[in-house]
Amino acid sequence: MSDRILVAGIDTSTQSCKVRITDAQTGQTVRFGSAKHPDGTSINPDFWWQAFQEAAEQAGGLDDVVSLGVGGQQHGMVLLDEYGAVIRDALLWNDTRSAPNADALIEALGKEPLATDGSEDDLDSDIMQRGRQRWVRAVGSSLVASLTITKVAWVAQHEPEQAQRIAAICLPHDWLSWRIAGHGPLSKDATETEKQDNLQALTTDRSDASGTAYFDATANEYRYDLLALALGVSTEQAQQIILPRVLEPSEAGNNADPQIAGKLVGGCIIAPGGGDNAMAAFGLNMGVGDVSISLGTSGVAAAVSPVPAYDMTAAVTGFADCTGHWLPLACTINGSRITDAGCAALGVDYDGLAQLAAQSTPGAQGITLVPYFDGERTPNRPHATATLSGMTLANTKKEHIARAFVEGLLCSQRDCLELVKSLGTEVKRVLLIGGGAKSKSVRALAPSILGLDVELPVADEYVAIGAARQAAWVYSGEIEPPVWQVANETVLTGEPTEAVYQQYVAARG
Numbered sequence: 001m002s003d004r005i006l007v008a009g010i011d012t013s014t015q016s017c018k019v020r021i022t023d024a025q026t027g028q029t030v031r032f033g034s035a036k037h038p039d040g041t042s043i044n045p046d047f048w049w050q051a052f053q054e055a056a057e058q059a060g061g062l063d064d065v066v067s068l069g070v071g072g073q074q075h076g077m078v079l080l081d082e083y084g085a086v087i088r089d090a091l092l093w094n095d096t097r098s099a100p101n102a103d104a105l106i107e108a109l110g111k112e113p114l115a116t117d118g119s120e121d122d123l124d125s126d127i128m129q130r131g132r133q134r135w136v137r138a139v140g141s142s143l144v145a146s147l148t149i150t151k152v153a154w155v156a157q158h159e160p161e162q163a164q165r166i167a168a169i170c171l172p173h174d175w176l177s178w179r180i181a182g183h184g185p186l187s188k189d190a191t192e193t194e195k196q197d198n199l200q201a202l203t204t205d206r207s208d209a210s211g212t213a214y215f216d217a218t219a220n221e222y223r224y225d226l227l228a229l230a231l232g233v234s235t236e237q238a239q240q241i242i243l244p245r246v247l248e249p250s251e252a253g254n255n256a257d258p259q260i261a262g263k264l265v266g267g268c269i270i271a272p273g274g275g276d277n278a279m280a281a282f283g284l285n286m287g288v289g290d291v292s293i294s295l296g297t298s299g300v301a302a303a304v305s306p307v308p309a310y311d312m313t314a315a316v317t318g319f320a321d322c323t324g325h326w327l328p329l330a331c332t333i334n335g336s337r338i339t340d341a342g343c344a345a346l347g348v349d350y351d352g353l354a355q356l357a358a359q360s361t362p363g364a365q366g367i368t369l370v371p372y373f374d375g376e377r378t379p380n381r382p383h384a385t386a387t388l389s390g391m392t393l394a395n396t397k398k399e400h401i402a403r404a405f406v407e408g409l410l411c412s413q414r415d416c417l418e419l420v421k422s423l424g425t426e427v428k429r430v431l432l433i434g435g436g437a438k439s440k441s442v443r444a445l446a447p448s449i450l451g452l453d454v455e456l457p458v459a460d461e462y463v464a465i466g467a468a469r470q471a472a473w474v475y476s477g478e479i480e481p482p483v484w485q486v487a488n489e490t491v492l493t494g495e496p497t498e499a500v501y502q503q504y505v506a507a508r509g
C-alpha cells in the first residue's frame with residue numbers, strides 16, 4: 001500500500017465534470033475520470049451530481065483522499081427551498097434571458113441621486129453609464145446577463161411564485177461541495193432546526209462569490225441591499241435568504257460524507273473550492289504579469305492583480321481570485337464551440353479543420369467570422385448571432401471558411417486581452433489553456449493573432465489542479481500553498497498579423 005497523501009481536484013464545468021486524484025506532494029495525476037453534462041443553459045443540478053459520481057467512479061473512487069476541492073463554472077444560479085430542494089433548473093452563466101434585467105438593475109442604480117459629499121462627482125451624467133459605474137464601485141463589476149444577480153431578478157419578475165420559495169441561493173461549486181458533505185433535500189417531516197442546519201452548511205469562497213454581483217470582495221461582505229433590489233423586496237426580507245458562508249482561501253470547510261469520499265482515519269476535508277477561472281490561475285501558479293487565455297465553453301482572458309480592479313468602462317469584470325487577490329477578466333460566451341461549429345459546418349474533425357485552415361492565408365482571403373453564435377457578453381450583445389462576411393464567388397472555399405472560424409475565435413480573445421491590458425495590467429506571459437488549447441489550428445495561429453508569444457502548459461486540467469492544490473494546502477495547515485511544478489509543452493511563436501485583427505475589428509463594429 002502506498003504511503004503518499006492523495007487529494008482530489010474536481011472541475012464541475014459547463015460541459016463536463018472532471019475528477020483528478022492527485023499526489024499532494026508533487027501535484028502529479030494519480031487517477032482521473034470525467035463525465036459529460038447535458039447541453040443547454042438551464043440545467044437541473046442533479047445532472048452535475050450524476051456526472052460527479054460517474055467521474056469519481058471512473059477515477060477509482062474517493063475513499064483514499066484526505067481532502068478535496070471543487071472548482072466550477074461561475075455565476076450559475078441555484079435556488080433552494082427551505083428543505084434544500086432545488087426550486088427550478090439552474091440558469092447558467094451563458095443563459096442570456098436576463099439581459100433586460102441587467103439593464104433594469106443598471107438603470108435603477110443610475111437613477112439614484114448623486115451623493116452630495118462630492119464622492120460621486122466623477123461619475124458620468126448619462127443614467128445608464130452612471131449605473132454601470134455604481135455597480136463597478138459596489139461589487140467590482142457592472143452587470144451583464146451572465147452574473148447571478150440578474151438571473152435572480154429574472155426569476156422574481158417571471159416566476160414570482162418560485163421566487164417566494166427561495167430559502168438559499170448558491171453557485172454550482174457551492175452546491176456540489178454541499179452535496180459531497182452529505183447535505184441535500186430533506187424529507188417534508190424535517191424539523192425547523194434540521195432545515196436551518198442543512199442550509200447553513202452551504203459554503204463558498206471569495207472568487208465565486210465575487211461573480212454573483214451581490215458580494216463585495218473588497219469589503220468581504222454580501223450586499224443584501226442589492227439582492228433585495230433584484231428580488232423587489234426590502235433588505236430585511238432579503239436577509240432572510242441564506243447565502244453560503246465565505247471561507248478564507250485555505251480554511252477547511254465541511255467534512256465529506258464518508259459514503260462519498262474519505263474512508264481513511266480523519267475523513268476527507270472539503271476545501272473552499274472556487275470559480276473555475278480562479279482555480280485555473282491557482283493551478284498554473286499565476287502571478288502578477290501572467291495572463292491566462294482559457295478556451296473552454298467560454299473564452300477568458302484573466303490576469304492576477306494584487307489590488308482590486310474597478311473598470312469604470314464596465315467591460316472587464318473585477319472578480320476576486322482564490323488567494324486573497326483579484327482576477328480581472330474579460331469573458332466571451334462563445335469559446336471553443338466556435339471551432340466545434342466550424343467542424344460541424346464543414347463536416348470535418350478538429351485535425352481536418354486545422355488542415356483546411358492551414359491551406360488558407362492570414363485574413364482568409366477577406367472572409368471574417370464574428371462568432372457571436374449564442375449571443376455575446378464581451379462585447380455586451382446578448383441577442384447577437386454570428387455573421388460570416390466578405391464572401392465572394394472567388395473566396396468561398398472550405399479552406400478560407402475554416403480559417404475564418406479559427407481567426408474569429410482568436411480575434412474575439414484578442415479583444416478580451418486588449419480589454420484586460422487597457423486596465424494597465426502588466427503582461428509578461430500569456431498562457432493558453434482549456435480544451436480548445438488542444439486544437440492544432442488554434443495553436444498555429446494564436447501568437448500571430450494575439451501579437452505575442454504564447455506559452456502552452458502541458459495539456460492537463462488546470463481547474464482541477466488548482467482545486468487539488470487548494471485541497472492539499474488546506475490539509476497541510478501551512479501558511480503557504482504547496483509548490484507544484486507547471487511544465488510547458490512549448491512556447492508558440494509566430495509573426496504578428498495585425499491586419500487580421502483589424503479586419504475583424506472592422507467587421508464586428
Ligand SMILES: Nc1ncnc2c1ncn2[C@@H]1O[C@H](COP(=O)(O)OP(=O)(O)O)[C@@H](O)[C@H]1O
Pocket residue numbers: 013014015016295296297298336337339340350434435436437438439440
Ligand atoms: N482535441 C481537441 N482539439 C480541439 N479542440 C478540442 C479538443 N478536445 C476538446 N476540444 C474543445 O474543448 C472544448 C471543451 O473544453 P473544456 O475546457 O473542457 O470546456 P468546459 O470547461 O467549458 O466544460 C470543446 O468544446 C472543444 O471545442
Ligand SMILES: O=C(CO)[C@@H](O)[C@H](O)COP(=O)(O)O
Pocket residue numbers: 013014015072073074075093146211275276277296297298299300331335
Ligand atoms: O462566466 C464565466 C466567467 O465569468 C465562464 O468562464 C464560466 O465560469 C464558465 O467556464 P467554462 O465552463 O467555459 O470553463
